[in-house]
Amino acid sequence: MFSVLVKTAKEADKVVDIADQLHGVTILSEARHGKITLAVAQEKVAQFKSEVKGQGMETTLVHGDVQGLIEATTKRTDGSIDKRSMLDSPTNVVDHSLYHTLPEIVGMLEELTTNNPDLMEMSALKHLTHEGREMALIEVWGYSYVVVVVVVVVVVVVVVVVVYRQPQNMGNKYTFFEDLANALLVCSVGTTVKPAVIIESGLHAREWISPAVNLWVIEKLLQGYRSGDATSVSMLDTYDWFILPVANPDGYQFSHDEDRMWRKNRRYINFDCRGVDLNRNFDVAFNTTGISNNCKRSNYLGFKPFSEPESSNIKALVTSLRPRLAAYLAVHSFSQVIIVPWGFSEEPLWPDNYDDIDRIAELMTTAIRVRHGTEYRKGQAYPLLGYAASGAGEDWALKEVPGIFAACIELRPGYDDPRQFLLPPKEIVPSAEEYFDSLVVMARELPKLVKNST
Numbered sequence: 001m002f003s004v005l006v007k008t009a010k011e012a013d014k015v016v017d018i019a020d021q022l023h024g025v026t027i028l029s030e031a032r033h034g035k036i037t038l039a040v041a042q043e044k045v046a047q048f049k050s051e052v053k054g055q056g057m058e059t060t061l062v063h064g065d066v067q068g069l070i071e072a073t074t075k076r077t078d079g080s081i082d083k084r085s086m087l088d089s090p091t092n093v094v095d096h097s098l099y100h101t102l103p104e105i106v107g108m109l110e111e112l113t114t115n116n117p118d119l120m121e122m123s124a125l126k127h128l129t130h131e132g133r134e135m136a137l138i139e140v141w142g143y144s145y146v147v148v149v150v151v152v153v154v155v156v157v158v159v160v161v162v163v164y165r166q167p168q169n170m171g172n173k174y175t176f177f178e179d180l181a182n183a184l185l186v187c188s189v190g191t192t193v194k195p196a197v198i199i200e201s202g203l204h205a206r207e208w209i210s211p212a213v214n215l216w217v218i219e220k221l222l223q224g225y226r227s228g229d230a231t232s233v234s235m236l237d238t239y240d241w242f243i244l245p246v247a248n249p250d251g252y253q254f255s256h257d258e259d260r261m262w263r264k265n266r267r268y269i270n271f272d273c274r275g276v277d278l279n280r281n282f283d284v285a286f287n288t289t290g291i292s293n294n295c296k297r298s299n300y301l302g303f304k305p306f307s308e309p310e311s312s313n314i315k316a317l318v319t320s321l322r323p324r325l326a327a328y329l330a331v332h333s334f335s336q337v338i339i340v341p342w343g344f345s346e347e348p349l350w351p352d353n354y355d356d357i358d359r360i361a362e363l364m365t366t367a368i369r370v371r372h373g374t375e376y377r378k379g380q381a382y383p384l385l386g387y388a389a390s391g392a393g394e395d396w397a398l399k400e401v402p403g404i405f406a407a408c409i410e411l412r413p414g415y416d417d418p419r420q421f422l423l424p425p426k427e428i429v430p431s432a433e434e435y436f437d438s439l440v441v442m443a444r445e446l447p448k449l450v451k452n453s454t
């Protein structure tokens with residue numbers, strides 16, 4: 001794994017061109033200024049270094065054994081014993097000591113749903129992926145306050161009926177109070193429609209830590225709610241959580257089966273070209289920054305906005321939740337940053353509710369730091385990471401539903417950490433713990449944001 005420091009967009013283009021021409025060179029992270037990292041096959045190293053040097057730039061060895069890192073994320077720990085067989089509580093079915101394949105994840109989510117039908121639901125979004133897979137949506141909710149409301153309504157109805165259902169000349173009054181009771185009942189049903197939070201996870205295939213932490217969060221919410229933990233109860237009673245655990249199922253499975261560093265979906269484009277970068281395919285500043293029109297590249301944007309079943313499914317979900325959407329959080333890796341809109345612009349450009357989003361993002365980084373001391377930064381993509389990217393999910397959601405909290409969190413490891421997308425599985429749980437703390441803060445702060453925007 002090598003990095004190349006580029007000072008201008010022109011230099012960045014030259015490095016990308018070299019990578020395009022050499023088979024066996026994969027761009028891992030791009031920048032218009034700053035650092036580009038690339039995985040280079042052993043037999044191409046000499047040629048790669050000489051071509052970069054020929055363009056007046058220097059290469060730096062970041063890590064000499066990418067294959068070793070890959071194996072660290074794929075091996076099954078403890079002599080290949082899958083601990084899931086030892087977990088038998090209704091809210092504890094996921095072994096968080098390893099990264100799971102797509103069928104394993106689907107199976108575990110089905111089991112959790114079967115065990116907890118009063119708190120969660122699993123459904124498939126409308127469009128199947130290019131390889132015919134379903135895209136799962138998990139909805140998690142609480143109902144404590146609904147029970148209270150229903151109890152109150154039932155009491156009111158009983159009182160009304162007992163007090164006013166007198167046989168003599170009370171017909172009109174009875175009808176009036178019966179109507180009132182009915183109205184209260186309708187209102188109580190209405191209040192069960194709560195604000196919604198969408199978590200988009202695993203849109204980029206190789207970022208395995210993203211689905212892993214969200215599986216942990218689903219279990220954490222269920223366990224917390226069952227045990228009466230005030231934080232989880234409040235989070236689930238206040239919001240309906242819509243979680244897309246693996247938003248790019250084909251790509252995710254391909255990254256397990258064939259190419260650990262695969263990022264895009266698996267659309268067939270032509271003989272030697274597969275995949276669209278789903279996080280460039282949303283309809284916001286489409287085809288402007290951080291994209292490629294070359295289908296061989298990992299940031300190929302697709303031929304039009306929402307050309308892909310995965311992004312199109314997310315569009316439909318956001319649209320259906322529009323009246324009650326409070327937040328859209330995209331979960332990626334790596335860099336330990338929270339990216340706030342607008343991410344598509346190299347020039348400073350802010351949404352109307354930027355101050356609120358920025359304030360919440362800052363509080364989230366603080367919550368993360370408190371847990372394990374992990375340093376996250378927050379800000380807009382270009383000043384923070386040296387690249388802007390159009391067509392991203394969180395930018396589009398905010399454009400579509402102004403006033404919501406929208407952001408992208410890039411999980412562990414840090415920006416300069418050579419492990420990049422290959423975070424060892426022993427860091428799943430600490431990553432999830434600090435990420436969950438950031439969700440707690442986000443949920444706590446959302447009502448203030450809604451208040452400010454109205």
Ligand SMILES: [Zn+2]
Nearest residue numbers: 204207332333
């Ligand atoms: Zn990503």
